[in-house]
Amino acid sequence: MSHQSLEEPSLEEAKAFIQEALSRRRMLLVVGNCMVDYEGRASSKLDWGERLLVVKSDGSVMVHRPTGYEPVNWQPPGSIFHVEFEDGKLKIRATRLQPKEVLNIFFDRVYHVFSAELRDEGEFSMYVTEMDMQKALLTMPELVEEGFQPLAAEKELGESGFLDILGQDSQGNLVVVEIKRNPAGREAVLQLERYVKTLREKTGKQVRGVIVAPEIRREAQGLLAALKLEFRQVSPRRCYEVLKAGKGRKLSEFI
Amino acid sequence: MSHQSLEEPSLEEAKAFIQEALSRRRMLLVVGNCMVDYEGRASSKLDWGERLLVVKSDGSVMVHRPTGYEPVNWQPPGSIFHVEFEDGKLKIRATRLQPKEVLNIFFDRVYHVFSAELRDEGEFSMYVTEMDMQKALLTMPELVEEGFQPLAAEKELGESGFLDILGQDSQGNLVVVEIKRNPAGREAVLQLERYVKTLREKTGKQVRGVIVAPEIRREAQGLLAALKLEFRQVSPRRCYEVLKAGKGRKLSEFI
Numbered sequence: 001m002s003h004q005s006l007e008e009p010s011l012e013e014a015k016a017f018i019q020e021a022l023s024r025r026r027m028l029l030v031v032g033n034c035m036v037d038y039e040g041r042a043s044s045k046l047d048w049g050e051r052l053l054v055v056k057s058d059g060s061v062m063v064h065r066p067t068g069y070e071p072v073n074w075q076p077p078g079s080i081f082h083v084e085f086e087d088g089k090l091k092i093r094a095t096r097l098q099p100k101e102v103l104n105i106f107f108d109r110v111y112h113v114f115s116a117e118l119r120d121e122g123e124f125s126m127y128v129t130e131m132d133m134q135k136a137l138l139t140m141p142e143l144v145e146e147g148f149q150p151l152a153a154e155k156e157l158g159e160s161g162f163l164d165i166l167g168q169d170s171q172g173n174l175v176v177v178e179i180k181r182n183p184a185g186r187e188a189v190l191q192l193e194r195y196v197k198t199l200r201e202k203t204g205k206q207v208r209g210v211i212v213a214p215e216i217r218r219e220a221q222g223l224l225a226a227l228k229l230e231f232r233q234v235s236p237r238r239c240y241e242v243l244k245a246g247k248g249r250k251l252s253e254f255i
Numbered sequence: 256m257s258h259q260s261l262e263e264p265s266l267e268e269a270k271a272f273i274q275e276a277l278s279r280r281r282m283l284l285v286v287g288n289c290m291v292d293y294e295g296r297a298s299s300k301l302d303w304g305e306r307l308l309v310v311k312s313d314g315s316v317m318v319h320r321p322t323g324y325e326p327v328n329w330q331p332p333g334s335i336f337h338v339e340f341e342d343g344k345l346k347i348r349a350t351r352l353q354p355k356e357v358l359n360i361f362f363d364r365v366y367h368v369f370s371a372e373l374r375d376e377g378e379f380s381m382y383v384t385e386m387d388m389q390k391a392l393l394t395m396p397e398l399v400e401e402g403f404q405p406l407a408a409e410k411e412l413g414e415s416g417f418l419d420i421l422g423q424d425s426q427g428n429l430v431v432v433e434i435k436r437n438p439a440g441r442e443a444v445l446q447l448e449r450y451v452k453t454l455r456e457k458t459g460k461q462v463r464g465v466i467v468a469p470e471i472r473r474e475a476q477g478l479l480a481a482l483k484l485e486f487r488q489v490s491p492r493r494c495y496e497v498l499k500a501g502k503g504r505k506l507s508e509f510i
Binding site: 001003005007027029031033035038040041042043044045046047048049050051052054056057058060061062064065066067068069071072074075076077111112114116118119120121122123124125126127128132135142146147170239240243244 | 256258260262282284286288290293295296297298299300301302303304305306307309311312313315316317319320321322323324326327329330331332366367369371373374375376377378379380381382383387390397401402425494495498499
């Protein structure tokens, strides 16, 4: 890996370093005293303070304060950069075109700059069991559908077995949820149908059946439709994210 | 600001530097070749690659790959650290106690370490108008309530004026939404009541009225209840986050 850094550069030195790193699409770190303006669909201003600026090779940008795991300001990949002096301050402008968003970062002191060309082809693997998926659906029931309310998990249903989740929809109908970690096939559909039928007989009420899985196999789709059962696509990855973030702790609430 | 860095440290040198930074609760940056294990409510493994590790003074942790504005692994503030050698690799363990989550980061090469004590008391100000809040509610209607569907914005209602948002709830009832950027008072409640009354007369149907605002003033609460109108707390900050993230682009979807 090739990498470079400067300690306590002058603003002129920092400007040259930053321009070089951005033009070569290297990962860039700048630590210094800065002020940040954002103008997009809303707008914000961050007054002066010491922070870490991270710019990645794909043009994504993060401004990090000394605390909190969320950046205080950020731009997604694809930003276009312009570096110049304005009123004696070193200004880095990151522009996103669609939707139009402009992030201006002004430094009056730079303590440290670092740039590197990182190589990373490592695979990211998540291990999510059906039990993990069940926990995720109980944590965020709207993954099943809006207004879905879980009533019980692992509910025994006589000889038919155990329901993954029993709940009710926004109209008050009972809903049986069958969770599959892998693409759901005919067997999963028939299993769900047994649960729904048993529950209809026991309650004498309308009961809906929903398979939650990353996908439903082609050969099971006709059967699902014929039995008037439903499929809701939820990936193990989404469940991982819900479990990682924890209940009601969406990352977006901390931006 | 006091700061330190090392270029191409040995793993032993890196270990001493990292331990010193963590014990002094300095912001720590480590760039190197690493592998990451996560074990919590779900689990994940990130294979070897060159990345940036950021540890902040409050114990929050981020592992950043060369692209994407989201960390591939992260821990919220409050993590407890342990640094040691394991099978010749430098291992940094970040443990969160409640819920129990363990992030293990193994480095076999460290290219760069940096630590600093950052001072940042700069205020973060968001500028969000009532029009911005309206855009946010149209982008994410569930801010009003689950199942809410906007039908029109800025709808003219004869002499009564303009409705901020007209929509329907999951039961099909018409809902008038009145948006206030500041705490809503009696005047806002009376204005909403006029809209609801006019619309009831025009349609002959059930119409609900909801005030969306950061809070409702004490002196308006009785009136709101007496008129059977409703209040939904939405902060300008939340609207800013929705607008910044864009439609359907919750940060949490990118973890």
